[in-house]
Amino acid sequence: MPHTLVLKGDLMAQQIGLFLNPVGQRRVDFQGMYADMFARLFIADGSEQATVLLGQERVDLLIIDLERFDRSFDLEALGELIARRAGAPVLVLCPFISAGWLPALMAFGPLAYAITPLDEGELRAAIDAQLGAPEASATHADDLRSLLALRTRLQQALVDVDDLASVAEQICVALCDAAGAVHASLFRMDVPGDLQLEAQYSPTGLNLTRVLHRSDRLLQSPLRHAFPGLVAACSNEMCLLDAPAKAGEPELALSLVDKGVEMVIGLPLGSAPGSALAGSLCLMFGRARQFSAEELDSFVALSQLAGFGLRMAAVSRENEALLGRVTHMATVDALTGVANRRHGEHLLELEIKRARRYRVPAALIGFDIDRFKAINDQFGHPVGDAALRTVADVVQATLRTSDVLVRSGGEEFLIIVPHTSAIDALKIAEKIRVAVAQTDIAGCDRLTISLGVAQLADQESADALMLRVDAALSRAKRAGRNCVELAMS
Numbered sequence: 385m386p387h388t389l390v391l392k393g394d395l396m397a398q399q400i401g402l403f404l405n406p407v408g409q410r411r412v413d414f415q416g417m418y419a420d421m422f423a424r425l426f427i428a429d430g431s432e433q434a435t436v437l438l439g440q441e442r443v444d445l446l447i448i449d450l451e452r453f454d455r456s457f458d459l460e461a462l463g464e465l466i467a468r469r470a471g472a473p474v475l476v477l478c479p480f481i482s483a484g485w486l487p488a489l490m491a492f493g494p495l496a497y498a499i500t501p502l503d504e505g506e507l508r509a510a511i512d513a514q515l516g517a518p519e520a521s522a523t524h525a526d527d528l529r530s531l532l533a534l535r536t537r538l539q540q541a542l543v544d545v546d547d548l549a550s551v552a553e554q555i556c557v558a559l560c561d562a563a564g565a566v567h568a569s570l571f572r573m574d575v576p577g578d579l580q581l582e583a584q585y586s587p588t589g590l591n592l593t594r595v596l597h598r599s600d601r602l603l604q605s606p607l608r609h610a611f612p613g614l615v616a617a618c619s620n621e622m623c624l625l626d627a628p629a630k631a632g633e634p635e636l637a638l639s640l641v642d643k644g645v646e647m648v649i650g651l652p653l654g655s656a657p658g659s660a661l662a663g664s665l666c667l668m669f670g671r672a673r674q675f676s677a678e679e680l681d682s683f684v685a686l687s688q689l690a691g692f693g694l695r696m697a698a699v700s701r702e703n704e705a706l707l708g709r710v711t712h713m714a715t716v717d718a719l720t721g722v723a724n725r726r727h728g729e730h731l732l733e734l735e736i737k738r739a740r741r742y743r744v745p746a747a748l749i750g751f752d753i754d755r756f757k758a759i760n761d762q763f764g765h766p767v768g769d770a771a772l773r774t775v776a777d778v779v780q781a782t783l784r785t786s787d788v789l790v791r792s793g794g795e796e797f798l799i800i801v802p803h804t805s806a807i808d809a810l811k812i813a814e815k816i817r818v819a820v821a822q823t824d825i826a827g828c829d830r831l832t833i834s835l836g837v838a839q840l841a842d843q844e845s846a847d848a849l850m851l852r853v854d855a856a857l858s859r860a861k862r863a864g865r866n867c868v869e870l871a872m873s
């Protein structure tokens with residue numbers, strides 16, 4: 385519509401611009417191509433010169449072309465220029481690979497940006513938009529309020545810290561409350577070098593695995609330099625992408641546009657110093673928009689909160705694992721891996737109660753390796769240890785899963801045999817005796833065992849039952865060993 389353009393041209397012709405870039409040829413090119421858009425166009429080669437010009441002239445639009453600026457030297461000074469504008473229009477021209485600059489610069493004050501390279505028409509349109517734009521308000525109050533509400537929502541989601549996977553999922557669901565969000569995802573790197581998509585959520589049904597073509601070993605993906613969720617996890621910096629076509633990955637660009645995504649923001653997961661937790665949050669929006677410094681701060685707070693929630697879940701998982709190990713150590717005999725005496729006595733009490741409640745029989749078998757002292761003396765203690773393990777393994781292999789093998793001391797064992805009468809327990813004991821006697825033991829001669837068997841009597845205590853089994857076992861020893869004796873009732 386030429387009419388509109390003429391009006392805008394009139395307006396622009398009165399405006400003053402300042403273009404900032406360290407490369408002489410770039411300044412000359414810009415002046416040659418775009419000076420006609422301004423009543424006066426100043427150019428500056430660095431932030432010092434720009435500061436002087438801003439002090440002397442009423443500049444309507446400051447254009448900072450980041451090409452060839454060095455982030456480690458120039459960020460602070462350029463940021464101060466933006467802060468000095470206090471909301472007056474600033475347009476940052478940013479090469480895609482420098483996109484990490486944007487959140488850092490936005491922290492100094494509001495700015496508009498365009499990802500370069502741009503053709504002449506695109507750059508004119510970007511300048512046009514800024515010359516016609518009202519001054520940016522200091523805060524995007526509504527968006528900021530919605531982000532703060534989101535923080536509360538996320539806090540609530542993290543109250544019931546459960547397992548890691550569900551915490552990650554809750555974080556994604558909560559993040560999708562952000563205005564315009566169409567997808568939220570969380571990436572984690574537990575093992576160095578293996579970044580994984582831990583959780584994702586999309587109110588529109590978008591599936592990120594289809595965009596990235598995989599969900600694990602993502603640092604090996606060619607998209608690690610282009611997709612903000614991956615860039616943020618690699619660089620530990622916030623990363624914005626609102627011009628997918630410039631990311632140098634045409635397939636990614638097509639895929640995002642196809643799924644209605646115009647802007648992607650990647651946030652490194654806030655992790656405590658020294659914490660191994662690494663990864664990122666990634667939010668995809670259906671429309672591109674600018675973020676104020678406060679909004680960016682809120683995003684950082686969100687990622688810290690999410691990182692905290694994940695750490696809590698990881699700690700509770702570690703606690704569970706630790707508890708499991710402690711329980712294992714307290715209940716299992718270290719040499720043979722079967723139940724230790726204390727745990728065995730506890731299990732025997734439980735079995736006695738169960739047998740009484742359901743009025744079913746229960747039996748106890750005790751056995752002891754014959755002349756084990758001679759094995760130790762003749763072949764050495766380590767061979768004796770290995771023999772104990774072999775015997776425990778052979779016996780365990782003959783038992784049903786409901787039977788419990790217990791190492792009650794030195795070379796003595798008990799077997800709790802639920803739901804079994806004396807006659808059947810005798811058969812089991814005999815089977816065990818034969819199995820041990822037929823087993824080759826590494827490093828020494830074959831072994832035999834002697835066994836005592838008892839069926840639980842009415843009202844009998846665990847101690848009394850064990851005493852009767854012991855007595856039967858002693859009789860088996862006296863009877864010449866390598867045999868089974870039934871306890872007296």
Ligand SMILES: Nc1nc2c(ncn2[C@@H]2O[C@H](COP(=O)(O)OP(=O)(O)OP(=O)(O)O)[C@@H](O)[C@H]2O)c(=O)[nH]1
Pocket residue numbers: 719752753754755756757758760764765766767768769772793794795861865
């Ligand atoms: N290698 C090894 N030996 C053990 C272990 N616990 C107990 N012993 C040995 O087992 C032997 C038990 O000897 P005794 O109680 O005299 O009985 P025995 O030689 O088996 O003879 P009978 O039971 O009468 O057939 C001792 O020499 C203990 O040192 C262990 O964990 N490892």
